[in-house]
Amino acid sequence: MPVDQLTILIVEDQADIADLLSLHLKDLGAHVITARDGHQGMQAIESQAFDIAILDIQIPGPCGLTLCRTLRKQQAKTWIMMLTARSTELDSVLGLEQGADDYISKPFSVMELIARVKACSRRQDLERQVHEQSPESSASLTDQTAQPSEQIHCGPLTIDLAARSVQQNKTEIELTGREFDLLVHFAKQPNRVFNRSQLLDQVWGYGHDGYEHTVNSHINRLRAKIEPDPTQPSLIVTIWGVGYKLISGQDYLAT
Numbered sequence: 001m002p003v004d005q006l007t008i009l010i011v012e013d014q015a016d017i018a019d020l021l022s023l024h025l026k027d028l029g030a031h032v033i034t035a036r037d038g039h040q041g042m043q044a045i046e047s048q049a050f051d052i053a054i055l056d057i058q059i060p061g062p063c064g065l066t067l068c069r070t071l072r073k074q075q076a077k078t079w080i081m082m083l084t085a086r087s088t089e090l091d092s093v094l095g096l097e098q099g100a101d102d103y104i105s106k107p108f109s110v111m112e113l114i115a116r117v118k119a120c121s122r123r124q125d126l127e128r129q130v131h132e133q134s135p136e137s138s139a140s141l142t143d144q145t146a147q148p149s150e151q152i153h154c155g156p157l158t159i160d161l162a163a164r165s166v167q168q169n170k171t172e173i174e175l176t177g178r179e180f181d182l183l184v185h186f187a188k189q190p191n192r193v194f195n196r197s198q199l200l201d202q203v204w205g206y207g208h209d210g211y212e213h214t215v216n217s218h219i220n221r222l223r224a225k226i227e228p229d230p231t232q233p234s235l236i237v238t239i240w241g242v243g244y245k246l247i248s249g250q251d252y253l254a255t
Contacts, residue, residue, distance in 0.1 A: 004029025
């Protein structure tokens with residue numbers, strides 16, 4: 001949806017950073033709620049829904065990782081951005097493993113973070129249009145020519161583009177918005193190898209060196225949900241030194 005229709009939560013104990021982010025997002029028309037510690041952040045999460053949450057990891061009270069985990073359980077569709085210390089790579093990985101969609105390391109460019117919020121806003125707007133359009137005119141998020149009834153079959157998976165749902169052997173699999181987009185991107189081009197930079201650009205909507213952990217963690221989370229044995233993936237496979245690809249249905253059944 002447009003930025004001026006977004007409700008955004010910022011949990012950041014450094015007042016200058018929180019106020020600067022809030023100012024820029026409010027200038028774009030967003031409704032912004034600011035919390036200065038984990039307790040305020042938890043209260044905000046319990047009291048209302050958010051389209052986007054920007055969470056600092058190192059805050060007083062419940063840490064950003066705890067907030068991320070709670071938010072992901074209660075508000076599965078919220079887009080979560082973690083703010084991490086540049087020297088603490090582990091924090092970035094842990095945030096993504098807890099369900100964050102993205103992270104940015106301090107010190108960071110406010111304009112870069114705002115650009116990511118805008119990219120998220122554009123994708124949410126496309127999702128909304130898909131659900132609002134009539135069956136004759138609607139198009140999927142990842143393929144503007146696809147009809148709502150279109151389904152993609154990948155081995156045991158059935159992906160419904162209009163409903164943004166995935167079933168494995170007729171059992172519903174709960175994916176986050178970003179996990180769904182990533183799976184559809186692979187499924188639309190089976191057997192094609194994508195490197196991490198391409199996936200950042202084409203699925204997240206931007207490319208940035210040093211943020212490969214975002215891709216790695218999402219693929220690991222996706223594998224944990226769709227692979228019979230995530231330690232030996234047979235659907236989304238790694239092409240060592242290059243990237244990842246999704247095995248087509250026919251090839252998958254033959255493995």
